[in-house]
Amino acid sequence: MTVLYHHPMSSGSRAIRLALGELGVEPNLALENIWEGREEFLRLNPAGSLPVLVEDDQQPVVGATVIGEYLDETHGVMKPDRRLTPEGTMARAEMRRLVDWALTKLEDEVTRYLVQERVTKRQMPASAGGGAPDSSALRFARGNLKYHIQYLGYLASTRKWMAGDHMTFADLAIAGALSVLDYMGEVEWSENEPLKDWYARMKSRPSFRPLLAERLRGLPPVSHYVDLDF
Amino acid sequence: MTVLYHHPMSSGSRAIRLALGELGVEPNLALENIWEGREEFLRLNPAGSLPVLVEDDQQPVVGATVIGEYLDETHGVMKPDRRLTPEGTMARAEMRRLVDWALTKLEDEVTRYLVQERVTKRQMPASAGGGAPDSSALRFARGNLKYHIQYLGYLASTRKWMAGDHMTFADLAIAGALSVLDYMGEVEWSENEPLKDWYARMKSRPSFRPLLAERLRGLPPVSHYVDLDF
Incomplete structure (x- = not known):
């Protein structure tokens, strides 16, 4: 189990x-x-x-x-x-760099703020720090997100998959992170066509279905969240 | 090269x-x-x-x-x-957990604040955010450090090396992180004897010598920093 x-x-x-x-x-x-x-x-x-x-x-x-x-x-x-890990030491290093990008850098600079302000603080009692979102934290995170979208879009425009010719754990980490932001309607897909195309490919994989079906109590996703053609 | x-x-x-x-x-x-x-x-x-x-x-x-x-x-x-990586999948997972603890969690909660306030801000021009340390950031980081010392001391008191019976990359990551804090005199070694004993073993390894010999301009280390018997 x-x-x-x-x-x-x-x-x-x-x-x-x-x-x-x-x-x-x-x-x-x-x-x-x-x-x-x-x-x-x-x-x-x-x-x-x-x-x-x-x-x-x-x-x-x-x-x-x-x-x-x-x-x-x-x-x-x-x-x-x-297998989600490429052959070859340098290819694995590149995959790991991008996993770290999605799960540490994007998290630190963008996702943790938006989730904290828009989701967690709704669910926490006021005594534990719950309450209304802090607009300066939202502004800071959204400003940073533009730069991340640009970089990830650059990767999507120059490679078949994020870390090279094959789908790897880097694609899953980046798609997982972006899907959290997309649930909240924070990703402007129209700003970056190559990234949108790559995400559409990821989103149509069967492994994505259970994620797309999930709902947070009191916070429905934006309307395009589940659309495979968005 | x-x-x-x-x-x-x-x-x-x-x-x-x-x-x-x-x-x-x-x-x-x-x-x-x-x-x-x-x-x-x-x-x-x-x-x-x-x-x-x-x-x-x-x-x-x-x-x-x-x-x-x-x-x-x-x-x-x-x-x-x-070799710095243990045999066995579960042993490697434990090593990686502790590397992440030292290089992400301890960094996020303690080291980044102390280095920023006590070192980086001295070297930056005022226009880029340089200047005097923010005492509330120092207090926050030092409060968190006590909890980390306690947890790492608990590991040191129950295991031969941090991740088990052999020295691994986890020992190097934790020792490297603590040595940054120790340079600035931030670690109260007297508070945790098992951690101190483990660190003394790490510090006496030849690989540690170049680190101990290094000096930051304008910020000498505390006096016990280089002592193998501290």
């Missing part, structure tokens, strides 16, 4: 759900609101972060990048036709 | 210098002040972050975690007696 502790607005959680889907592994999903600081969860992961994967009775595997490597070593090597 | 773009106050740069030392690779060090946003450097790494490794005429390898995997795949596999 594979259990994934996740949250729909966690980019890393989405990246791993996509990877599990591509590898044909069906996880049991356990929704975790990390701001609640649940003790049982902190025993699994003292960092208190998502995602966390637990397979059978093994120790927890913590963090999207770490889980990505773990899935490749356990499931990927068994399924060469579905 | 191996070139490492680094900065003495970058935890990830220190982690990679230690790894190169352990693997017997002598890099050419290129000091990079990332706040200058040098164009030639941004062409190597559009993220503008450190460290970046360039071997011979190959493409740059970007980021400490990515370089760690790269060094293992290229140099580590050739030197099984010096």
Whole structure:
């Protein structure tokens, strides 16, 4: 049994759900609101972060990048036709650079602010910091997002897939992160045609379906979120 | 030829210098002040972050975690007696979790604030945000550091090395990160004896010598920084 502790607005959680889907592994999903600081969860992961994967009775595997490597070593090597990690040391380094871009840099400069202000603060009691969004944080994150869209669009316009000729975990990490932003209507797809085309390809993969079907209570997605032709 | 773009106050740069030392690779060090946003450097790494490794005429390898995997795949596999990555998938997942703890979590919650306020702002012109340290940022980071020391001390007290029975890249990443903080006198070693003992072992390794010999202009280290018996 594979259990994934996740949250729909966690980019890393989405990246791993996509990877599990591509590898044909069906996880049991356990929704975790990390701001609640649940003790049982902190025993699994003292960092208190998502995602966390637990397979059978093994120790927890913590963090999207770490889980990505773990899935490749356990499931990927068994399924060469579905493998999400390229052959070749330099190609793997490029894939890992872009996974880090999506799950650390984009997260730090954009996603964490928009999710905090627009989603988490709605769900938290005022005593824990909940309340109305801070407009300067939104402005800061949206300004940064333009630069990220430009860079990712540049990659999409010069390569078949983000890290080269094959779809890799980098595509899943970037698509997972952008889908969090897209749910909230934060991505101006019309600004970047090559990125839009690449995202349309990602979105039409069967591994994406469960993500697109999911809804946050009290915050429906923008209307084009589920459209494969957007 | 191996070139490492680094900065003495970058935890990830220190982690990679230690790894190169352990693997017997002598890099050419290129000091990079990332706040200058040098164009030639941004062409190597559009993220503008450190460290970046360039071997011979190959493409740059970007980021400490990515370089760690790269060094293992290229140099580590050739030197099984010096290898910094454990055998076994679960052991590797635990190592990677702790590398991420040192280079992302500790960095985000502690090191980036202390380095920014105490080092970078001294070297930046006032027009770029230089000036006196912000005491609330220092207080916030120092408060967080206590919790990190406690957790790392707990690991040191229950294991021979941070990720288990063997020294791995996790030890180098944590030691590299703590050495940045120790240079500035931010670590209260007396608060945690097991962590101090582990750090004394790390500090006495030959790979540590070049780090201990280095000085920042205008900011000498605290007196115990170089002592092997501190």
